[in-house]
Amino acid sequence: MTSTDLRPRSAGGAPPIRLAARLSGIRGSAIRDLLTLTARDDVLSLAGGLPAADLMPRERIAEAAERALASPTAVQYSETAGLGRLREVVAAHETGRTGRPVGPADVVVTSGSQQALDLLARALLDPGDPVAVEDPVYVGALQVLQAAGADVHPVPLDGEGMRVDVLAARLAAGFRPRLVHTVSSFHNPRGVTLGQERRRDLAGLAERYGFLVVEDDPYGLLAFDGDPPRPVAAHGDHVVRLGSASKVLAPSLRVGWLVAPPVLAAAVERLKQSTDLCGSSLTQMITAELLADEEWFAGHVVGVRRENRGRAAALTAAVDAEFGPAVTRSTPSGGMFCWLEFADGTDTAALLPRALEQGVGFVPGGAFSVDAPVDGGALRSAARLCFATYPPDLLREAVRRLARASRRPDS
Amino acid sequence: MTSTDLRPRSAGGAPPIRLAARLSGIRGSAIRDLLTLTARDDVLSLAGGLPAADLMPRERIAEAAERALASPTAVQYSETAGLGRLREVVAAHETGRTGRPVGPADVVVTSGSQQALDLLARALLDPGDPVAVEDPVYVGALQVLQAAGADVHPVPLDGEGMRVDVLAARLAAGFRPRLVHTVSSFHNPRGVTLGQERRRDLAGLAERYGFLVVEDDPYGLLAFDGDPPRPVAAHGDHVVRLGSASKVLAPSLRVGWLVAPPVLAAAVERLKQSTDLCGSSLTQMITAELLADEEWFAGHVVGVRRENRGRAAALTAAVDAEFGPAVTRSTPSGGMFCWLEFADGTDTAALLPRALEQGVGFVPGGAFSVDAPVDGGALRSAARLCFATYPPDLLREAVRRLARASRRPDS
Numbered sequence: 001m002t003s004t005d006l007r008p009r010s011a012g013g014a015p016p017i018r019l020a021a022r023l024s025g026i027r028g029s030a031i032r033d034l035l036t037l038t039a040r041d042d043v044l045s046l047a048g049g050l051p052a053a054d055l056m057p058r059e060r061i062a063e064a065a066e067r068a069l070a071s072p073t074a075v076q077y078s079e080t081a082g083l084g085r086l087r088e089v090v091a092a093h094e095t096g097r098t099g100r101p102v103g104p105a106d107v108v109v110t111s112g113s114q115q116a117l118d119l120l121a122r123a124l125l126d127p128g129d130p131v132a133v134e135d136p137v138y139v140g141a142l143q144v145l146q147a148a149g150a151d152v153h154p155v156p157l158d159g160e161g162m163r164v165d166v167l168a169a170r171l172a173a174g175f176r177p178r179l180v181h182t183v184s185s186f187h188n189p190r191g192v193t194l195g196q197e198r199r200r201d202l203a204g205l206a207e208r209y210g211f212l213v214v215e216d217d218p219y220g221l222l223a224f225d226g227d228p229p230r231p232v233a234a235h236g237d238h239v240v241r242l243g244s245a246s247k248v249l250a251p252s253l254r255v256g257w258l259v260a261p262p263v264l265a266a267a268v269e270r271l272k273q274s275t276d277l278c279g280s281s282l283t284q285m286i287t288a289e290l291l292a293d294e295e296w297f298a299g300h301v302v303g304v305r306r307e308n309r310g311r312a313a314a315l316t317a318a319v320d321a322e323f324g325p326a327v328t329r330s331t332p333s334g335g336m337f338c339w340l341e342f343a344d345g346t347d348t349a350a351l352l353p354r355a356l357e358q359g360v361g362f363v364p365g366g367a368f369s370v371d372a373p374v375d376g377g378a379l380r381s382a383a384r385l386c387f388a389t390y391p392p393d394l395l396r397e398a399v400r401r402l403a404r405a406s407r408r409p410d411s
Numbered sequence: 412m413t414s415t416d417l418r419p420r421s422a423g424g425a426p427p428i429r430l431a432a433r434l435s436g437i438r439g440s441a442i443r444d445l446l447t448l449t450a451r452d453d454v455l456s457l458a459g460g461l462p463a464a465d466l467m468p469r470e471r472i473a474e475a476a477e478r479a480l481a482s483p484t485a486v487q488y489s490e491t492a493g494l495g496r497l498r499e500v501v502a503a504h505e506t507g508r509t510g511r512p513v514g515p516a517d518v519v520v521t522s523g524s525q526q527a528l529d530l531l532a533r534a535l536l537d538p539g540d541p542v543a544v545e546d547p548v549y550v551g552a553l554q555v556l557q558a559a560g561a562d563v564h565p566v567p568l569d570g571e572g573m574r575v576d577v578l579a580a581r582l583a584a585g586f587r588p589r590l591v592h593t594v595s596s597f598h599n600p601r602g603v604t605l606g607q608e609r610r611r612d613l614a615g616l617a618e619r620y621g622f623l624v625v626e627d628d629p630y631g632l633l634a635f636d637g638d639p640p641r642p643v644a645a646h647g648d649h650v651v652r653l654g655s656a657s658k659v660l661a662p663s664l665r666v667g668w669l670v671a672p673p674v675l676a677a678a679v680e681r682l683k684q685s686t687d688l689c690g691s692s693l694t695q696m697i698t699a700e701l702l703a704d705e706e707w708f709a710g711h712v713v714g715v716r717r718e719n720r721g722r723a724a725a726l727t728a729a730v731d732a733e734f735g736p737a738v739t740r741s742t743p744s745g746g747m748f749c750w751l752e753f754a755d756g757t758d759t760a761a762l763l764p765r766a767l768e769q770g771v772g773f774v775p776g777g778a779f780s781v782d783a784p785v786d787g788g789a790l791r792s793a794a795r796l797c798f799a800t801y802p803p804d805l806l807r808e809a810v811r812r813l814a815r816a817s818r819r820p821d822s
Contacts, residue, residue: 017589017623017649019678020537026685053483061693062480069473072464075661111522111665111687118686122558126431143685147533178428212428238428250486252693254522254665267430274437274554275529275686276522282472282663283691 026146044398045361046385049188049336052311054391055304056250060296061286068285078281081269082109082257086288090257093291094241097220098233106259108268109279113218113244113256114140116268117181119275120214120240120258121148123267124178132180134162136368136379138188141181141216153177154370161187161194164201171209179212179240185229186219186335189368189384193229193333203236211238218244218256219335221301224309233259240264245287247336248301253283305334312338314392315385315399322403336388341365342381346406349380354408360401437557455809456772457796460599460747463722465802466715467661471707472697479696489692492680493520493668497699501668504702505652508631509644517670519679520690524629524655524667525551527679528592530686531625531651531669532559534678535589543591545573547779547790549599552592552627564588565781572598572605575612582620590623596640597630597746600779600795604640604744614647622649629655629667630746632712635720644670651675656698658747659712664694716745723749725803726796726810733814747799752776753792757817760791765819771812 068074073083081087087104094102110116117140125131127149133141135154145152153175156163162182180202184194194202206213213232220228220243233239244256258268272278291297312332319329319340330339342348348364355362365382387395479485484494492498498515505513521527528551536542538560544552546565556563564586567574573593591613595605605613617624624643631639631654644650655667669679683689702708723743730740730751741750753759759775766773776793798806 017535017621017675019675020533020535020540022537023534023678023682026681048488050488053487056483056486058480058483058486061486062477065476065480066473069469069476072467072469075467075469075472075663076464077459077461077657077662111690114685115687122431123434124428124431126433129431140685140688147682147685210428246488250693251488251689252486252691254687254689254691264428264430267434270437271434271558274525274551274558276526276665277551278662278665279522280663280665280691280694282661282694 022149025149026143043356043359043361044390044394044401046387046389046395046398047361047363048389049386050389051247051251051336052304052307052388052390055307057290057300060290061250061253064286064289065282067289068282074282074285076281078278078284080273080278081265082107082279083281083284083288086255086284086291089288089292090243090259094243094259097228098231098241100234102259105262106265108258108260108265108272109284110256110258110272111254111276111279112246112251113216113242113258114144115272115275116242116256116258117141117214117216118144118147119268119271120179120260121145121150122271123264124212125150129178130176132167132175132177133370134182134187134190135370136189136365136382137370138181138183138216139368142370145181150178152370155180157187157190157192159192161192161198162202164198164205168201168205171205176209177211179214180206181214181216182232183216183219184232185217186222186333186337188219188335189337189339189363189365191330191332191335191337191339194232196230199230199232200235203232203239206238207236213239214242215239216242218242218247221248222305222308222336223334224305224312225333226302226305237261245291248304249287249290253287254280255283255287308334308336308388311387311390311392311395315387315395318396318399322399323406326406332387336386338385338387340383340385342383342406345381347380348383351383351406355402355405358401358405360398360405362402433560436560437554454767454770454772455801455805455812457798457800457806457809458772458774459800460797461800462658462662462747463715463718463799463801466718468701468711471701472661472664475697475700476693478700479693485693485696487692489689489695491684491689492676493518493690494692494695494699497666497695497702500699500703501654501670505654505670508639509642509652511645513670516673517676519669519671519676519683520695521667521669521683522665522687522690523657523662524627524653524669525555526683526686527653527667527669528552528625528627529555529558530679530682531590531671532556532561533682534675535623536561540589541587543578543588544781545593545598545601546781547600547776547793548781549592549594549627550779553781556592561589563781566591568598568601568603570603572603572609573613575609575616579612579616582616587620588622590625591617592625592627593643594627594630595643596628597633597744597748599630599746600748600750600774600776602741602743602746602748602750605643607641610641610643611646614643614650617649618647624650625653626650627653629653629658632659633716633719633747634745635716635723636744637713637716648672656702659715660698660701664698665691666694666698719745719747719799722798722801722803722806726798726806729807729810733810734817737817743798747797749796749798751794751796753794753817756792758791759794762794762817766813766816769812769816771809771816773813
């Protein structure tokens with residue numbers, strides 16, 4: 001990429017305009033490239049992490065927008081850290097989740113929790129700083145950490161989330177990360193949830209060794225049984241929590257947040273100012289109204305959870321019926337993803353083009369590998385399926401197409 | 412900042428959590444700190460660059476929001492580069508402005524043009540890369556370039572904008588910037604507009620020496636005489652244009668854009684994906700509808716221009732009446748800012764606290780200096796006043812308060 005000549009039409013002998021060399025350290029998102037392929041109308045895509053648009057409260061949002069726009073505040077620039085009212089509502093919500101006092105000064109509202117991750121990495125990391133992530137990893141976190149020049153160390157996952165014992169052994173051996181990133185609940189892509197004892201251990205290690213846990217928690221409220229897992233942040237101070245309205249209200253609000261000690265929140269706020277000045281006062285007013293209407297919001301979340309549970313059940317039943325013992329799968333208990341592993345070692349990256357021919361998209365496991373993006377390493381026979389995007393009938397049809405593709409020999 | 416201990420409550424012997432060392436290279440925004448002071452209800456603030464909220468089309472936005480929310484597209488994640496419809500509308504608008512063909516693939520929609528600047532700097536610059544900016548400088552650009560680790564070289568301004576002859580002499584002497592940033596029309600903070608011959612020269616230098624001109628143009632449509640200056644991009648290929656809906660519709664839409672060669676646009680799009688995934692489909696649908704309604708939009712802009720012209724006239728008349736020959740001022744022909752210079756060498760940074768006591772805020776000239784943030788250098792007796800925020804009566808009262816403050820001796 002670094003020697004790309006950007007000049008579109010001019011000739012002459014001037015030196016070419018180049019992209020920054022440091023871009024070459026950032027993993028291209030295979031998912032992103034796939035989404036382009038799966039955007040065809042005839043493809044049922046289980047690849048994107050798209051929550052169900054049909055469950056989002058469009059009328060309620062329209063009403064809130066109209067109310068907000070009665071005030072000039074809804075059209076003007078807003079505070080960089082987010083509208084005061086929204087920070088209060090988020091602080092109250094986070095106090096409830098963590099059982100620890102969170103004040104508005106601890107909250108920075110961001111453009112989705114992805115921006116919180118990006119700003120946090122830029123506020124904390126210098127090039128070469130060591131960090132730890134889960135493997136398989138949320139690719140959006142990997143990209144942000146690579147863009148910040150971090151030295152990224154993978155920690156394996158099992159059925160109870162991050163192997164905190166493995167991390168502890170490395171810390172004892174001298175590993176000193178600046179931060180440890182975890183999607184603690186209903187992991188993307190793996191679907192697992194970090195056990196409560198591990199949460200306590202992780203929070204303790206952070207205090208002992210002086211790193212920050214970045215608890216990335218967009219899915220916590222989407223526990224099928226209705227009890228959001230108790231956050232890592234409930235167990236200690238060295239935890240920055242990232243939250244989002246995208247999965248419980250609507251992604252187009254572009255409202256996420258981080259909860260951090262005030263000095264760090266202030267540094268993030270300053271970076272946000274030079275990054276995009278501020279978020280949208282309009283969508284923040286809408287979000288504050290909807291989150292603050294506790295009775296309505298609780299009922300809405302119950303509805304989304306119930307529907308997602310039904311979708312997960314439809315998908316997993318179809319996987320069992322179509323694949324039987326040829327596939328091992330996770331049993332989703334929340335969130336949006338189901339994880340498959342092909343028993344015969346099928347190369348899912350090679351399966352994908354055949355799946356697209358059959359009209360279904362998914363993400364091959366290798367896309368989520370920290371160290372081996374090319375052949376996918378141990379993840380090469382895995383696949384991530386999103387069950388949230390479609391109603392049950394379409395999910396069943398998508399799985400039938402996937403089974404058809406997996407029975408075809410390589411072309 | 413780098414040794415700040417972020418731990419809020421815990422004790423123990425763990426190493427403290429530090430902010431990134433590279434943050435120390437970024438100028439804190441004096442304007443930002445001032446805005447906190449001037450947010451008091453009893454202060455008339457001419458400090459912020461706030462367009463007039465009372466002129467923003469709130470009802471039209473509410474109607475467009477309601478129409479958009481009839482579709483699930485308005486709540487879902489959207490394309491990272493921006494909704495296709497909005498990119499088409501922006502491409503058509505930019506084709507008209509520049510007289511050169513601009514296609515949707517050349518456009519990336521960003522969270523205000525500030526995000527376009529930030530992503531562009533990250534896509535083009537490696538630490539140490541030389542760049543040129545105007546002096547006095549738009550502080551938001553300076554911060555972004557410093558955050559990217561650039562080696563920032565100031566080029567002086569005069570009444571016709573950037574001294575392109577000075578830049579040309581440095582280029583001839585071997586200076587090789589990666590990019591040159593200019594607020595070409597109705598400069599922030601200086602109020603001046605780059606002459607057409609200089610625009611042609613600058614575009615030619617960019618092609619000859621292989622750098623990119625970043626033409627930051629949020630104010631172009633706000634020419635009092637109704638003719639937006641012909642863009643630098645009309646004169647050559649090596650120009651990236653940045654535009655914004657903030658000053659002509661509403662900042663809370665958070666819609667800006669850049670127009671760049673497709674390879675660069677694609678790199679910016681990838682960075683945007685890891686930065687915040689995408690913008691808001693809701694506010695992008697609203698913006699597309701309003702920009703595409705050409706007759707309505709033209710009428711709306713005429714109204715904003717007329718009102719701004721009246722406000723500028725009220726402010727400048729008040730300055731002349733209150734200060735007479737004690738102050739030299741610019742004569743605004745568009746945009747939002749008037750620039751004062753005190754003939755007696757008044758230190759405007761020292762004047763500011765007295766002004767706030769009298770109930771008026773402004774930004775001291777030194778805040779816009781590239782090299783001398785502490786004493787302000789040659790800019791120390793200058794001040795930036797925004798005439799867009801208030802109606803004429805309040806502007807006159809603000810200037811009276813400023814005059815009162817300037818007559819008081821130092822306390």
